[in-house]
Amino acid sequence: MVCCTLNRPKAAKHRRIDRMDFFNWTEGAFATNSSSYDSFETATLPPSKILLTITLSVVAVLTTFFNCLVITAIAVTRKLHHPANYLICSLAVTDLLVAVLVMPFSIIYIQNEKWVMGEVVCTIWLSIDIACCTCSILHLATIAIDRYRAITDAVEYSRKRTGARAGAMVAVVWLLSILISLPPLLWRHYSDDEEHKDQCIIIHHHMAFTLYSTLGAFYIPLMLILILYYKIYKAAQTLYMRREASRASRHSCMTNGSMIPSSYPAGDSDGDGGPRSPEPISPPEKSFSEPSTEETPRERVRASKKVSQSKSHRHDSRSESRRSQIYQAPRISGSRERKAASTLGLIIGAFVICWLPFFVKEVIVNTCGSCNTSIEMADFLTWLGYLNSLINPLIYTIFNEDFKKAFQKLIRCSHYL
Template sequence: MDFPNCTEEVFATNNSSCASLETTKLPTSKILLSITLSVLAVVTTFLNCLVITAIAVTRKLHHPANYLICSLAVTDLLVAVLVMPFSIMYIQKESWGMGPVMCTIWLSVDITCCTCSILHLAAIAIDRYRAITDAVEYSRKRTGKMAGAMVSVVWFLSILISLPPLLWRHYTEDGDDEDQCIIVHHNMAFTLYSTLGAFYIPLLLILILYYKIYQAAQTLYMRREASRASRHSCMTNGSMIPSTYPAGDGDVDGGPRSPEPVSPPEKSYSEPSNEEPPRERVRAPAKPIHGKSRRRETRNESRRSQFQQGPRISNARERRAASTLGLIIGAFVICWLPFFVKEVIVNTCSSCSTSVEMADFLTWLGYLNSLINPLIYTIFNEDFKKAFQRLVRCSHYL
C-alpha cells in the first residue's frame, strides 16, 4: 500500500492528501471539550431517568406535587437526549452540516424544551405557594388531574413562546446560511417577546412566590415558638404540662418528641435476699420513694430542656428552608440569566457581538440547569433519597 509522502512537494495529489489529514485532525483542547460535554449529557440523562423511574415505581411518591417534578425530569431528559448531542457536534465541527430541515427541528426542540423546563420551575413554585398558604382548600383541589392540567398549560405556553421566533427565522434571510444554525432577532418586538416569555416573567414570578413562601414559613415558625414559650412559662409557674407538641412539630426534623407519661413505680429495684434480717426487709420498700422523686425530677428537667431546645430547632428549620430556596433560585439565576442577558444585548444592539466560544459557553451554562434540577428538587426529600437508594441497589417496589 502506498502512503502519501508529505515531504515531497512535487506531487500535488500527495500535498492535497496531507492537507486533508491536517484539517481532519482535531486539537487536544477540542477533544477534551467534547469529552467533557458528553459526560455532562450522560450524567444529565442518568439523573433525570433516575427521578422518573423513582416516581414511577415508588408508591410513596405517587403524589400530584411529584407529578410536576416528574414532568420537569422528562423535559430535562429531552434536553439531554435531543439537544445536547447535536450541540456537541455543532461545537466540534464549528459548522452545521445536517441541512436546514434538521436545523429547524433541532432549534424547535431546543427552544421549546428549555422554555418548558423554565416554566416547569414556575409551575412548581405556584404549587408550593398554594400548598403552604392555602393548605386546607388546596389539598382538595390538588389531584392528579390538576397536575396534568398544569403540565398541559406549561407545554402549551412553551410552544406559544417558541413558535414565533422560529417562523421569523424561516421567512427571513437568517435561515439561508446552511453552515450556521442560529436564530438572530433583528426585530425588537420578537426579542422582547421571546426573552420575556421564556425567562424574565417566570424569573419574576419565581422570586415573588418563593419570597412569600419563606415569609409564610417564617410566620409559622414564630407562632410555634410563641406557643412553646407560653407552655414553658406555664411549666415554670407550676401549671400542668401538656403531653404533646403542636401539630406539625414532633420529630420530623429530629425535633423533640412528646414526653412519655410517668409510669407507676415498681415495688423495689431489686428483690431482697432471703438471708436479710427482718429490719432490712422493712426498710427496703422505703428506698423506691427516693427513686420515684428522682425520676420525676429527671423527667421535669428533660421537659424543660426540650422546651428550651424548641427555638433552636425552629431556627435550624428556618435556616434549612432558606438555604433550600436559595439553592433553587440561585441555580436557576446563575444558569440562565447570563444567556438571556446576552440575547437581549446582542439582538438589540447592532454594534454588540460575542465570540462563538462565549456564546457556546452561555448556552451550555443554561443546559447545565437540566442537570441541577433533579438534584435540587429531590435531594432534600427523604422519600426520594430512600427510593434512589433502592433503585441503585436494584431493589423492588417500596
C-alpha cells in the same frame, strides 16, 4: 430556551483553515487518497477542542442519567405518587429531552464550527431547543406556584391538589411554551448570505420578537419565582415562629405549679408532660411500702428509703427532659429555618446563574446593532443554560428523604430490579 442560537456570532474568517493550501503543503506526505487527508485532519484536532467535546458529552450523559433516575424513582415508588412529585417528574422529562435531543446536536455544531446536518434537521433542532428550554423554565415557575399555595393555603389547596390538576398544569406549561417559542420560528428569516449559509440560527429583523420571547420565557418567570419564593420563606418563617411559641407556651403551662392539680405529686406526670390519673401500686412497690410479718423494722426503713429515692430520681429525670425540650425547641426551629432558606437559595441561585447571563446577552445583542459576542462566549452562555437541566433533578430531589431512599434502592439494583 428562547432562541438558544439566536443571532449566533459570525465565524471569524481567520479561524477557518484554508484547506487547499493545507492540502498542498501536506501533498508529498499524504498523496495516496483523500481519505488519508481526512483522517489526518481529524487526528489533528486541537487538544482544547477534544477536551471541550469530552466535557460537554459528560454533561449530556450526566443530565440523561439523573433525570432518568428521577423519572424511574417516581414511577416505581408508590410513596412518591403525589401531585407535587408529578410536576417534578414532568420537569425531569423536559430536561431529559434537552439532554437527548438538544445537547448532542449542539456538541456536533460546536465541534465542526458549522451546521452539517441540513436545513430540515436545523429547523427541527431549533424548534425542540426553544420549546424544551422554555418549558423547563416555566416548570420551575409552576413548581413555585404549587409550593406557595401548599404552604399558604394548606387546608383548602390539599383538596384541590390532585393528579388531574397536576396534569392540567403540565398541559398549560407546554401550551405556553409553544406559544412563546412559535412566533420567532414562523417569522424566521432564511438568509442566502455566504456567512450564514453553514449556520443554524434564527434571524429576524424585528425587536418585538426578541422582547416577546425573552420576557415570556425568562424575565416574567424569573420575577414570579423570586416573588413566590420570598413569600414562601416568610410564610415558613412565620409558621416556625408560631410553632416555637406554642411549644414554649405548652411547656410553660405544664411546668407551672398553678396549672398542675395539687392532688398529683410533681413527679406523676406522663412522658408528654400532661398529668395522669393515679394508678394502682404495682406489686413490687406494694411489697416495699407495706409492712410484712417477715420483715424487720430496719428492713422496712431501708425499703421505704429506696422507694422515695426512686420517685425522686424519676421526678428529676422528667424535669430535666422538660427543660431540654424547652431549650432544644428553638434550636430545632432555627435549623429548619436555615435549611429552608438554604434550599430556596440553591433553587433561585442555580436558576439565575444558569439562565440570566444568556438572556441578558440576547437582549443586548438584539437591541444593539453594533453589539456582538464571540462564538466561544455565545456557546459558553448557551451551555450554561443547558447546565440547569443537570442541576434541576439534583436540587429538587436531594433534600427529600423519600427521594433519597428511592435513589438508594435503584442504585443498589435491589427490590425493583
